[in-house]
Amino acid sequence: MAGELVTGPGLIQWGTLLLGRRQATGTLTPYRWSGLTGWEDTPSLDSGTVLRPQQHGAWPGQLLAQTRTITLEGLRVRVPAGQIGAAVRTLNAACGLGQDEQPLVIQTDERGPLLVFARLTRRSLPVDPRWQLGHSAGGALQWEATDPRRYQVAEQTATTALPAAESGLSWGTPSETGLAWGSPETGLVWGTPGSTGDALCLNSGDAPAHPVIEIRGPVDAPSVTMSGTGLVLEYDITLASSDVLTVDTWAGTVTLAGQSRIGTASLRSAPEGAFTLPPGTATTLSFRAAPGSVDPAAQVTVRWRSAYW
Numbered sequence: 001m002a003g004e005l006v007t008g009p010g011l012i013q014w015g016t017l018l019l020g021r022r023q024a025t026g027t028l029t030p031y032r033w034s035g036l037t038g039w040e041d042t043p044s045l046d047s048g049t050v051l052r053p054q055q056h057g058a059w060p061g062q063l064l065a066q067t068r069t070i071t072l073e074g075l076r077v078r079v080p081a082g083q084i085g086a087a088v089r090t091l092n093a094a095c096g097l098g099q100d101e102q103p104l105v106i107q108t109d110e111r112g113p114l115l116v117f118a119r120l121t122r123r124s125l126p127v128d129p130r131w132q133l134g135h136s137a138g139g140a141l142q143w144e145a146t147d148p149r150r151y152q153v154a155e156q157t158a159t160t161a162l163p164a165a166e167s168g169l170s171w172g173t174p175s176e177t178g179l180a181w182g183s184p185e186t187g188l189v190w191g192t193p194g195s196t197g198d199a200l201c202l203n204s205g206d207a208p209a210h211p212v213i214e215i216r217g218p219v220d221a222p223s224v225t226m227s228g229t230g231l232v233l234e235y236d237i238t239l240a241s242s243d244v245l246t247v248d249t250w251a252g253t254v255t256l257a258g259q260s261r262i263g264t265a266s267l268r269s270a271p272e273g274a275f276t277l278p279p280g281t282a283t284t285l286s287f288r289a290a291p292g293s294v295d296p297a298a299q300v301t302v303r304w305r306s307a308y309w
Contacts, residue, residue: 003105013105017094034074043148068148075139114150118143151305163197208276210250211304219298221290234266
């Protein structure tokens, strides 16, 4: 799991590389740092605000966050003399340039770690006479996260089946022999619990979170509706018992067995990117289907992380 090496404040994990020190648990690494910028800052914004041509002020427009740039400053490598080459080789191997984003996990205080998905864009490590003594100071690492939100490390999930009523009280078979009170009298058995068809999703952060929604068949014309807003994702598709339709609301994709099925979205379906879990509250997502589609094996699974600016 991402961030498994981060056990307290002052530690940063990039891939398998751990940076920093935590005296309380004796976690010490050859790589120390003295400053971090862009982590607790809000990202730069694109503003849709337009000036009023014949009045004071402007019409407020939408504010959209740009990428987040995170810079680790004052990077120091400190090892016994004769071992700096191996330490720097390990650092360079972890901090090479790559095209794909990966988790960067940072914990600065008692609130716990958060992660972003980023790419390394800069590595600086000065060489001076102290290098031979196992010491390099004044270096820097820089990352760019195309999604500027910071996320809770642990992913949350919620699963529900289609709505189903309880089976109710059993009056006995083959003829109505009466209600069974248990022996001794343990109370009535009300039957197998039904399903509400609702999944409760809590985004405890302060930024909207984009969930990934997996719809498993057998089901016809599945839909997921968000309480409060009335936003709905609905797809004119029939899924077999082995099918899983995956809706990635951040990427804006709808796939089945690796093939795009975004064209199956119904006329009342919202854009996938607009389907976000609001911050600081629990949201109910309701799983429904076409009339007559009631197979109890059909289900929806929602995966998300609480998001923070």
